[in-house]
Every structure is written in C-alpha cells, then in structure tokens.
Amino acid sequence: MKFDSQxxxxxxxxxxxxxxxxxxAPAHVPPELVREFSYWSSPGMAPGxxxxxxxxxxxxxxxxxxxxxxxxxxxxxxxxxxxxxxTRAADMRDALQQPNLFSSQRETFAPMIGESxxxxxxxxxxxxxxxxxxxxNPLFSPKRMEAMKDGxxxxxxxxxxxxxxxxxxxxxxxxxxPFPVTIFLQFVGISDERREExxxxxxxxxxxxxLETRAGGVRAIVDYMRELIADRRVNPKDDFITFIxxxxxxxxxxxxxxxxxxxxxxxxxxxxxxxxxxxxxxLHLARNPEHQxxxxxxxxxxPSAVEELIRVYGILPMTRIATRDVDFAGVKMKxxxxxxxxxxxANIDPAELDRPDEIxxxxxxxxxxxxxxxxxxCIGSHLARLELTIAFEEWLTRLSPFRVKDGTAPIVxxxxxxxxxxxxxxxx
Numbered sequence: 001m002k003f004d005s006q007x008x009x010x011x012x013x014x015x016x017x018x019x020x021x022x023x024x025a026p027a028h029v030p031p032e033l034v035r036e037f038s039y040w041s042s043p044g045m046a047p048g049x050x051x052x053x054x055x056x057x058x059x060x061x062x063x064x065x066x067x068x069x070x071x072x073x074x075x076x077x078x079x080x081x082x083x084x085x086x087t088r089a090a091d092m093r094d095a096l097q098q099p100n101l102f103s104s105q106r107e108t109f110a111p112m113i114g115e116s117x118x119x120x121x122x123x124x125x126x127x128x129x130x131x132x133x134x135x136x137n138p139l140f141s142p143k144r145m146e147a148m149k150d151g152x153x154x155x156x157x158x159x160x161x162x163x164x165x166x167x168x169x170x171x172x173x174x175x176x177x178p179f180p181v182t183i184f185l186q187f188v189g190i191s192d193e194r195r196e197e198x199x200x201x202x203x204x205x206x207x208x209x210x211l212e213t214r215a216g217g218v219r220a221i222v223d224y225m226r227e228l229i230a231d232r233r234v235n236p237k238d239d240f241i242t243f244i245x246x247x248x249x250x251x252x253x254x255x256x257x258x259x260x261x262x263x264x265x266x267x268x269x270x271x272x273x274x275x276x277x278x279x280x281x282x283l284h285l286a287r288n289p290e291h292q293x294x295x296x297x298x299x300x301x302x303p304s305a306v307e308e309l310i311r312v313y314g315i316l317p318m319t320r321i322a323t324r325d326v327d328f329a330g331v332k333m334k335x336x337x338x339x340x341x342x343x344x345x346a347n348i349d350p351a352e353l354d355r356p357d358e359i360x361x362x363x364x365x366x367x368x369x370x371x372x373x374x375x376x377x378c379i380g381s382h383l384a385r386l387e388l389t390i391a392f393e394e395w396l397t398r399l400s401p402f403r404v405k406d407g408t409a410p411i412v413x414x415x416x417x418x419x420x421x422x423x424x425x426x427x428x
Contacts, residue, residue, distance in 0.1 A: 189239020
C-alpha cells in the first residue's frame with residue numbers, strides 16, 4: 001500500500017529563489033541551498049482542507065542532503081532568519097548524537113513572555129539532561145504504564161460509547177483530544193474541570209498563526225504551573241508537581257525555573273502530541289478501509305500497525321543549535337545556526353528502509369525517529385504507545401468500518417506540532 005497523499009501542491013522545495021530572498025540568508029549559506037519555506041504557511045503546510053504537510057514536506061527528499069529554509073517564523077519565534085533542514089536519516093543521527101556540537105540547550109518558549117527558563121529535560125544537554133532523565137524515569141517506567149492500562153481502556157470505551165449510536169463524531173473534539181488529555185491530567189494530578197481551557201492553551205501555543213497567540217498560550221500555561229507549584233509547597237499531594245518539588249538533580253533540589261520548565265514540557269506534551277498522532281493514524285485508517293479490514297481480521301497486528309504508522313506520519317521535527325563553526329553534511333555552518341532534523345524525512349529515507357513509501361503492517365524490525373533519537377528520545381514513549389494501541393483496539397472492536405464523513409474534509413495543520421484541527425468520521 002502506497003503512502004496516502006491528498007495534497008500534491010507546487011514544488012515549493014526545489015524552486016530557486018529570486019535574488020532578494022537569497023540575500024536574506026546569512027552570507028555563509030550557499031545560494032543554491034536557500035529555500036523560502038514555512039512550517040506554518042507554505043503550500044500544504046498552512047491549515048485547511050487541502051493541507052497535507054507530509055506530502056508537501058517529502059519533496060525535500062528529492063533535493064540536497066541539507067537546505068537552508070527562510071521563514072518569518074524562525075526570525076520571530078526562534079531568533080534566526082532561517083534554519084538548516086537535514087533531509088537524510090544518517091546526517092540526522094550523526095547530529096543528534098553529538099550534543100556537544102548540536103546543542104538542545106536553548107530557550108524556545110520562555111523568551112516569548114520575557115522569561116528565561118528552559119523546558120526540562122529536552123532543552124538541556126548531558127550531563128544535566130541525564131540527571132533530569134534519571135529523576136523522571138520512575139514516572140514513565142513500563143511497569144507504571146502497565147498499571148495505568150485499565151484506566152486508559154476505560155476512558156477510551158467511555159468516549160466511544162458516548163457517540164457510537166450516533167453513527168458519526170467530530171474525532172478531534174470527541175475523542176482525540178479528551179482521550180489523552182484526561183489521562184494526562186490524572187497523571188499530573190490536575191482536575192478535569194478545566195480540560196477544555198487547558199486544551200485551548202495548548203492549541204494557542206502550538207498551532208497559533210501569530211506570535212501574539214502563541215505567546216498567550218505560553219503565558220497561560222506558565223502562570224497556572226506557578227500557581228500549582230506554590231499550592232503544592234503548602235499542600236503536597238501524591239502527584240507530579242509534588243514529585244518534582246521533592247526531586248533532586250546533581251544532589252540538589254530543582255530551582256523554581258527548572259520546576260516550571262519541567263511542568264511546562266509535560267503539560268504541553270500530554271495535551272497535544274498523542275492527539276496529533278491519533279489524528280493522522282485514524283485519518284489513514286478512514287481513507288484506507290483495506291487496512292481497517294486487515295486489523296479487524298488480525299488484531300495481533302495492531303502494535304506493529306501503530307509502529308508503522310508512527311513511522312510514516314511523524315508530527316514533531318527536532319531542532320538544535322550549532323555550538324561552534326563546523327563543516328557538516330557537506331556545508332559550512334556557523335556557531336548559533338539552527339538545525340532541524342525532521343523524522344518525517346528520516347523515516348522515509350530509502351537508504352534506511354526497503355519500500356519506505358509503502359505501509360506494511362507485517363513489517364518487522366521497524367526502526368524510526370517518531371519518538372526522536374539519541375539522548376533526547378521521548379521519555380513518554382511507553383505511555384504514548386499504550387494509548388495509541390488501546391485506541392485502535394477499542395475503535396476496531398466497537399465500531400463498524402469508519403470513513404471520513406461524506407461532504408467533509410479534515411482541517412490539517414503543521415506548525416510546531418503537526419496534526420488535525422477538525423476531522424469528522426462516520427460509520428454504519
């Protein structure tokens with residue numbers, strides 16, 4: 001089965017830019033490698049019924065092993081005129097395994113609201129990053145995830161049964177967002193009463209179309225996390241916030257900014273990443289009834305199907321910053337240059353995988369960067385896999401074959417995290 005693509009827009013990746021655009025790139029960037037490209041607004045990437053960021057983005061695969069992408073968002077959002085985008089898995093692995101050369105140590109969201117904390121642990125390098133991971137690992141162990149399984153399944157069943165008889169649902173609002181968010185809120189120890197408000201903060205932050213909206217999402221989340229931290233100092237509970245209050249790194253307690261950065265990361269990851277992944281995986285099944293039939297006939301394939309679809313439908317590019325001038329991937333990079341390692345390309349690199357554009361649920365030995373790579377590999381991958389697998393199991397057991405509702409089209413977006421904003425499914 002070939003990769004399912006609804007959008008085959010203009011060849012935005014390979015066109016030579018006019019001279020005035022090339023001039024906006026730093027002097028050390030070869031003109032032939034400059035592209036005008038935005039994760040938020042380029043053809044196929046901007047939100048809309050015709051958006052298909054995976055199809056648009058894969059055009060990079062046919063070009064140089066690295067390009068320099070100019071976009072207004074990198075200037076506004078990341079403080080740089082553009083970024084290097086690697087297109088080959090080998091170069092990405094090489095870069096991601098060298099934090100001394102390509103560092104994660106930066107402040108992505110804090111400067112948007114005039115603050116200076118980092119997300120913990122992803123915006124730290126070893127050895128401090130390793131210390132934070134060791135502190136957090138017990139919360140995300142396979143044993144702890146196994147203990148959550150019944151509650152996750154119960155939540156999936158409850159949501160499905162609430163709309164099953166209707167024969168349709170708005171997948172994002174009625175399942176993809178409330179399913180992982182409720183689980184996350186229980187994990188962190190936050191009441192479900194403000195779930196919709198929390199979800200909106202996450203959408204503003206990760207999918208807002210202007211800097212003001214994204215900054216507003218950051219401010220709302222940070223202010224709330226500071227309130228929680230202050231409350232747990234005097235009213236400790238058996239929850240995540242109290243856990244980090246009692247946590248230690250390098251033999252010392254966490255600073256206030258480190259606690260905010262840790263809580264911020266877990267909050268944002270729990271609110272959006274699983275929902276975004278669910279949107280692409282279920283859209284694929286809705287558009288490919290033969291794959292639904294295959295899994296219904298052989299449910300034992302569901303874990304490998306989840307893994308194969310995560311491989312093809314990546315949601316989160318990885319960004320690093322060069323710590324010094326270096327020749328890398330065939331080009332000269334300067335200290336402070338941003339580099340981008342998109343799993344959306346690494347996972348379909350023909351040098352890495354036989355038949356990369358085919359989706360094969362019987363494929364074995366799947367290795368992908370859907371959960372990142374190197375020291376910063378996703379600490380919550382066990383929980384994400386469990387949620388995705390249970391979602392597949394319960395939908396395929398409880399509902400007849402589903403499809404995109406006639407007369408509708410999913411609204412898909414790219415930006416910081418790729419996913420669907422709206423998607424109507426129907427069955428029966």
